[in-house]
Amino acid sequence: MMQLFGYDTINTLKVLMLLMETDAEFEFVPINIRAGEQHKREFLDINPAGKVPVLRDGSQHQTESNAILMSLAHKMNWGLPEDPKEYGCMISWLFYQASTQGPHFGQIEYWNKLAKQPNTRALTHLRTIANRTIQHLDDQLKGRQFICGKNYSIADISLFPWLHIHDHLGLTIKGVNNLELWLERIGRRPASMKALAFLGSNSMFDKKIE
Ligand SMILES: N[C@@H](CCC(=O)N[C@@H](CS)C(=O)NCC(=O)O)C(=O)O
CATH class of the missing domain: 3.40.30.10 (Glutaredoxin)
Structure with missing residues (x-):
């Protein structure tokens, strides 16, 4: 197993x-x-x-x-797209997630919640970049149900978790309609609900580290 x-x-x-x-x-x-x-x-x-x-x-x-x-x-x-364009789209967003969304959102988590001394200058800078990511995703989702079209893929799965905790990071997506709807669409999938329940509450994100 x-x-x-x-x-x-x-x-x-x-x-x-x-x-x-x-x-x-x-x-x-x-x-x-x-x-x-x-x-x-x-x-x-x-x-x-x-x-x-x-x-x-x-x-x-x-x-x-x-x-x-x-x-x-x-x-x-x-969920691997057969259409080469859709496959290419999925790979691009997986790389974008790993190289841009993940590191920036992760740093916000660190300076906002985990570090003993919050760093407001770093936070302002990182939130500006994160807001560009939010806008970029919202633009991509215009007229699409999922990130690369009508099919849910691992690109959506990869991008979802950091955005799911946007409140916790001090980011807002209110009025960013395409993204809000996408988050809801993914969040109410039985598999997403099971995965979130599996990890339990988000309380561990609030712990301080040395
Ligand atoms: N690029 C890696 C990042 C993995 C990563 O940063 N994991 C964190 C938790 S989300 C970790 O294990 N941190 C422990 C450490 O760095 O000491 C991936 O996508 O799997």
Whole structure:
């Protein structure tokens, strides 16, 4: 059976959303990143980068959440567009998520909630960039149900979790209609609800770290 090493984190949520969409059987192995378990030898043997999530499938340890989404979608034959343009669109947004949305939203989380000393200058800068991302996504969603058209894909799954907690990050999407509707559309999917319930409340996001 596949094993998902993860915690109550955005990148773990992405993988859970796809596991739930595909009804895949898996065992969840919690790695408490707030207690430093990701730096222990046993876990570094699984992922030398010391990060979750990791999906173990047989002898393979797949790392990087968006790469996990790709591998799992192939394995489960789920949601990979046949149309080359749509496939290209999906890949672009997966890279955009990993290189732009993830790092900037993650830094907002750090300076807003996790750091002992909030950094308001960094926050202002990062929120400006995040608001551009929000606008960019809203423009892309104009006339589309999902990010690359009418089909839900792993690009949507990948982009959803940070936007789901926009309030918590001090970002607003009120009046950003296409994005609001997209968030609702994804949030009410049974698989998304199951994945969110699996991780429980968002209370862990409020913990301080050293
Ligand atoms: N690019 C990686 C990022 C993974 C990542 O940053 N994971 C965080 C939790 S969401 C983590 O394990 N942090 C622990 C640490 O860096 O010590 C992915 O998409 O999987």
